[in-house]
Amino acid sequence: MPASPADAPIVPDRAGKSTVPQLTDNWKALCEQEGQAIAERRRLACQGAPQTGDDSAQALPRVGLALSGGGVRSATFALGLMRGLAQNKPDTTQATPQAGLAHEGLLGRLDYLSTVSGGGYVGAMYGRLVATYGVQRAQQLMAASQSSVLGWLRRNGRYLTPGGSRDTGIALVTYLRAWLAIHxxxxxxxxxxxxxxxxxxxxxxxLQLLDANAWEPWYTAWW
Known part of the structure; x- marks a missing residue:
């Protein structure tokens, strides 16, 4: 691992005072580790793909995908986008590095995934699938219309049209909570x-109680 900034060499200036530590070596080591991680990811993504000839998938430029925020609407759009990429497979009849990385879908071509807010819901889901099942299986689950992952989302993500006793109960409790809060x-x-x-x-x-003249006659309880 690269050295911490505290271990970086201190370069004194002409007056003898220390200046900002030089982090060039640290950044270089960080970039090398990043390149190794991307190379390992591409190697795993190419497993089971047809031979790509003399060309190597490692020589391809790096590709990233950014998913913006916007709550449920953004998450829905991002899910459809990533499913479209997972279902889009290149022509595997030609042995090319591109076909090797994306033989199960174009999601295998992604080296970076940046998300925020609503896009983070889908990005986190896909990252969990990749960490659990690998890139190839994760793409298959994203591409299949009847996969268990998408089925769970359909059963538990009906915000506008609830169905079933559970969703109806949740909608009723939510309505009562809002009604009580407003009142x-x-x-x-x-x-x-x-x-x-x-x-x-x-x-x-x-103040009038302090004025004796303003007191009204007090009647005894015995009368």
Whole structure:
């Protein structure tokens, strides 16, 4: 692993004061590790692919995919996009490095995946599939319309059209929670306005109790 910034050599300036540590070697080692990780990923992605001739998949330029944010809408769009890439397979009759990496779908061609917010939902799901089953199996699950992964999303991701007793119960509880929250806010607002009106009168009445002339006759409880 590359040395930490604290272990980097300190280069003094002409006045003898230390300046910013030189991190050139560290960045170089980091880039080398990144290149090794990409090479290993491409090697695993090419497993089971037809021979690509003399060309090597390692010579191909690096490719990345960025999935933007936007909540459920962005996640839905990103899922459709990644499924389209997984279903798009190049012509494997020609032995090319491109065909070797993407023989199970164009997702195998991706070296980087950058996500944010809604896109992160789908990106995290795909990353989990790759870490669990590998690139090839992950692409097959993404491409298949009846896969267990997509089936689970369809059963548990109906935000607008709930179905079944479970979804109906959740929708009812959500509605009641929102209804109670709104009326509780109105209730506390009315209580606050009422206190603004009543408190001055209560204060005036409390001052009158200190004046003996303003006391009304107190009747005994025995009469």
């Amino acid at each position: 509780a806010e109105f209730m506390f607002a009315c209580i606050g306005l009422g206190l603004v009106v009543i408190l001055p009168h209560l204060w005036q009445h409390s």
